[in-house]
Amino acid sequence: MSSPSPALAYRLEAARAVVHDASRLAMSMRPPPGGPVATQKSAQDWLTETDGAVEAFIASRMKTLFPEDGFQGEEGGVARSGQLRWVVDPIDGTSNYARGRSRWCVSLGLLDGDEPVAGVIEAPALNEVYTALRGAGAFLNGKPIHASPVKDPASAMIEMGWSNRVPKPVFMEKIDAIMKLGAMPRSGGSGALALADVACGRLDGYIEIVINLWDVAAALPLLAEAGARVSPFLRDGGLTGAATILAANPHIAETLSQAVNIPLA
Incomplete structure (x- = not known):
């Protein structure tokens, strides 16, 4: 370090x-x-x-x-x-x-x-x-704090944020993919706190299809330092507009990424 x-x-x-x-x-x-x-x-x-x-x-x-x-x-x-x-x-x-x-x-x-x-x-x-x-x-x-050690998606807790800018079929598709993994879906109403929860292990993953820089700017260093995996939010347009983010503990990150079709960095 x-x-x-x-x-x-x-x-x-x-x-x-x-x-x-x-x-x-x-x-x-x-x-x-x-x-x-x-x-x-x-x-x-x-x-x-x-x-x-x-x-x-x-x-x-x-x-x-x-x-x-x-x-x-x-x-x-x-x-x-x-x-x-x-x-x-x-x-x-x-x-x-x-x-x-x-x-x-x-x-x-x-x-x-x-x-x-x-x-x-x-x-x-x-x-x-x-x-x-x-x-x-x-x-x-x-x-x-450190990201969760959970390795089995069937033991995982995944949060997905809701936005009226996301078509309902897209939202339902991602939720369905999470549930097919056997993971427990959650929605808490704060993107920043959901990402912080991934960093401290309270959640195993968080997904938001449309989210802005101000929602994630403080959480990105938390996730990096806590050992979580994150999609390339900034590279994918997050510096200047809304973009998609996926953050997950390192053990289930690849599995979750493939299930919801959101690439990791």
Whole structure:
């Protein structure tokens, strides 16, 4: 394992503090349990007041701390360009957040050019913080994490994200392939947390046919450092638009990849 860059290590620590404060802001604005407190961008695609507030908070803090770094947000797009670029999803799992549920997170990743190098994912309602830095490992609440050791697909748990941008037959085809392997399908409503679950072994795989950079930027370093296998999301268009992602533990990755016809890197 190569030694991490001191500059990147410093940025990760700063990002962890900023995300923690942003998570506290999100918790203070969290709706009570019930019907969604949000506006609907499209079918099952929600936007809350908190999304904008948290993104603006993080954007302001990161500009002050690292004015030379680029910044990209889900709501605001690319605000600044730079070799190092922060990518934020202010609330990943907005449909859960809008109903007062707990499975949502604040996600902040760092890219060096087109390479994911660091990430912070905080799920404050779950009291969990994931961090990763290239060459320094992946962690959950400060403890090292690794991809699952499960080798038998019939013992595996696979999550697949749903999107209204995916035709129903395509979605059903992939779900059917997962079930034919004997794996247990799941859907939790947060792509970033699903990928983090693959990194820490709670899931054996995750698939999303259409997903964006801000959903995965912080999780990609987690997956790499935890030993998971991942499809070439960035190479396949994820840097500039939506793309498909598959992440899995290394023991079932090839089998799952072939079953759902999504190539690995």
